Amino acid sequence: MEVDKGKGEAEETRKVAEADRDTVTLKSSDGKLFEVSKEAAARLSTVLAGMIAGGSIDDNGTDLKQIGSEALENVVDYCNKHANSIPSAALISSSISFNTAPFKEPEEWERKFVDRLSHDALFDLVEAANFLGMERLLDVTCHKISEMMKGKSPDQIREVFNIKNDYTKEELEEIRQELAWAFYDD
Template structure:
């Protein structure tokens, strides 16, 4: 890879082009491997595709760009504190409706920090949900027979299937 490259271009699964700085791309192992690959040398025009949709990729790149300075250089405790606050806001304001897509993307791109953050956010949202709400968001069918439900109710008084 040429040292003159500061940003790379990638395609989303929807075919849109996105720019990501080299230092931000280093947060993801697969992107890092791509960086070392020939296709980013100056004389190569091929643009790699990332199997993440545009709406999600925008947020993933935003996360990478925010976290890149700290990940690459190490930072003071006050920076870490500020970043933590930013993470909470990022999860609260922006990504709630695409949380599962973010989870899939963080998993696919091997981004540990974003993955843990998204898992914890999902857990916090699920905490107070009813069983039927959980089934809906995870596309799960109630596969207990009525006898099994009755047995579970006997074993755990107060448990609800709704």
């Protein structure tokens, strides 16, 4: 939820945040303020959990200089939706060890949450989730990206993600020969 619409409103928000200790205020790289449930933030983001535990949360808005307002809005939105929809125990245990925890399929609402995003917004969100150490959101966004790659040839993947083929002609020929057995178009 976006809070900041002007200086007066920001001041108002600060007072509210101070009074209500259940939320923390986050500030995007472009200076917009967002309010998120403290419990959800601590549960879903290892970085925010560390900041809350370490007392480095700023009531005037904790600076997250690496995250733009659009991505931060999605992060906050996700946290708030999450707080309302999923029991926490399983997720807390799954976020402890990324290497051994089995990947859990996204829930229906999580699929819808990422399906509505543009490619650019998805990219910004996955980077934000990575920065904030949000394991579950990383699972959900990476799952969405993997779905966009499934059953596609290298050319089709380049098209979907608008990636330029930066191999030289020689390198490309080398790869083509190495992987000739692996592709339909040979």
